[in-house]
Amino acid sequence: MVYTVGEMAKLLGVTASTLRYYDKEGLLPFVERSSGGIRMFQESDIEWLQVIGCMKKAGMSIKDIRRYIEMALQGDDTITLRLAMFQRQRQVLQQQLEVLRHTMEMVDYKCWYYETAQKAGTVAVPQEMDLAQVPERFRRIRQELRSMPEQPTEQD
Amino acid sequence: MVYTVGEMAKLLGVTASTLRYYDKEGLLPFVERSSGGIRMFQESDIEWLQVIGCMKKAGMSIKDIRRYIEMALQGDDTITLRLAMFQRQRQVLQQQLEVLRHTMEMVDYKCWYYETAQKAGTVAVPQEMDLAQVPERFRRIRQELRSMPEQPTEQD
DNA sequence: TCTTGACTTGAAGTGTGCTTTAAGTTGTAG
DNA sequence: CTACAACTTAAAGCACACTTCAAGTCAAGA
Numbered sequence: 001m002v003y004t005v006g007e008m009a010k011l012l013g014v015t016a017s018t019l020r021y022y023d024k025e026g027l028l029p030f031v032e033r034s035s036g037g038i039r040m041f042q043e044s045d046i047e048w049l050q051v052i053g054c055m056k057k058a059g060m061s062i063k064d065i066r067r068y069i070e071m072a073l074q075g076d077d078t079i080t081l082r083l084a085m086f087q088r089q090r091q092v093l094q095q096q097l098e099v100l101r102h103t104m105e106m107v108d109y110k111c112w113y114y115e116t117a118q119k120a121g122t123v124a125v126p127q128e129m130d131l132a133q134v135p136e137r138f139r140r141i142r143q144e145l146r147s148m149p150e151q152p153t154e155q156d
Numbered sequence: 157m158v159y160t161v162g163e164m165a166k167l168l169g170v171t172a173s174t175l176r177y178y179d180k181e182g183l184l185p186f187v188e189r190s191s192g193g194i195r196m197f198q199e200s201d202i203e204w205l206q207v208i209g210c211m212k213k214a215g216m217s218i219k220d221i222r223r224y225i226e227m228a229l230q231g232d233d234t235i236t237l238r239l240a241m242f243q244r245q246r247q248v249l250q251q252q253l254e255v256l257r258h259t260m261e262m263v264d265y266k267c268w269y270y271e272t273a274q275k276a277g278t279v280a281v282p283q284e285m286d287l288a289q290v291p292e293r294f295r296r297i298r299q300e301l302r303s304m305p306e307q308p309t310e311q312d
Numbered sequence: 313t314c315t316t317g318a319c320t321t322g323a324a325g326t327g328t329g330c331t332t333t334a335a336g337t338t339g340t341a342g
Numbered sequence: 343c344t345a346c347a348a349c350t351t352a353a354a355g356c357a358c359a360c361t362t363c364a365a366g367t368c369a370a371g372a
Contacts, residue, residue, distance in 0.1 A: 054262040054263070076273070079273045086267045100256060103210050103213045103214045104246070114235055117232070117235045144206075145203050146203050148167060148202065
């Protein structure tokens with residue numbers, strides 16, 4: 001079973017022009033063409049596209065994804081490089097996860113803050129509340145919001 | 157203690173022009189000026205800036221952040237709106253967390269894949285390995301990568 | 313008072329990731 | 343054979359979040 005760009009786009013939930021753009025950027029060198037120049041996606045190309053999708057979700061740039069694709073097409077000589085790439089990506093995701101958890105804490109705190117304000121009719125109540133009266137799980141983030149940010153220790 | 161734009165920028169780990177840009181976009185209406193027009197950040201402005209930072213981390217646009225700031229300056233009438241905003245944002249973060257976890261699974265699988273390839277000297281080994289020989293925790297994601305994506309159920 | 317570094321603004325420039333447009337080609341159904 | 347939807351390309355356009363530039367102003371120390 002082969003697919004045109006439009007069919008594959010529908011299948012993946014993206015637009016056809018996105019796939020054409022990826023192709024132009026060198027992300028789809030594995031896609032074959034008909035004698036007339038029409039792209040013919042194979043069933044087996046889906047795995048490539050899924051991996052590209054995941055890498056995008058991981059925040060990788062088009063350029064970096066292309067580098068990976070190029071390596072993969074070069075064959076077994078680049079296995080170690082590709083492994084290193086994914087190991088690095090795992091670290092990046094770990095960091096993103098931490099940031100997200102921290103952000104979630106802030107949002108949870110703000111939800112509590114405005115729920116409390118709503119009950120009282122004014123933000124003055126949560127705003128000026130004694131730390132001791134603030135639910136224990138929000139105390140740390142409240143203190144943090146009111147002081148300086150953790151300087152992001154630039155460790156590459 | 158008051159700070160100039162450069163001092164505050166240093167404190168927050170951003171550039172001064174970023175803060176000026178935020179100001180221009182209406183994110184910092186609370187910042188006062190000297191008679192000569194120099195921005196004078198107050199100690200108490202730090203909380204605003206921290207919240208702005210968190211909202212950006214949560215993926216909110218400058219426009220949406222401005223709407224929040226505007227509401228906050230309007231006073232207690234907008235408490236319910238602001239609460240709704242953060243509740244919505246919590247949902248968004250939950251989704252992001254799920255996507256991130258899924259991406260992490262893929263990256264873990266790819267790490268295993270290339271570690272296995274490295275040991276064998278060829279990607280053929282992990283690529284053609286029987287599902288039964290693939291470590292149990294990677295089986296699901298492997299199957300998923302090789303078939304169609306979950307159609308993202310558009311639920312707002 | 314003068315110098316100097318940091319501040320001010322508006323406007324233009326940058327990088328990323330698409331999206332749209334225009335002009336033309338392909339391939340299938342009738 | 344024709345019609346027509348879907349494909350092709352190059353190039354321009356867009357949204358976003360800054361960043362840089364140019365020209366000028368402010369304010370603290372010598």
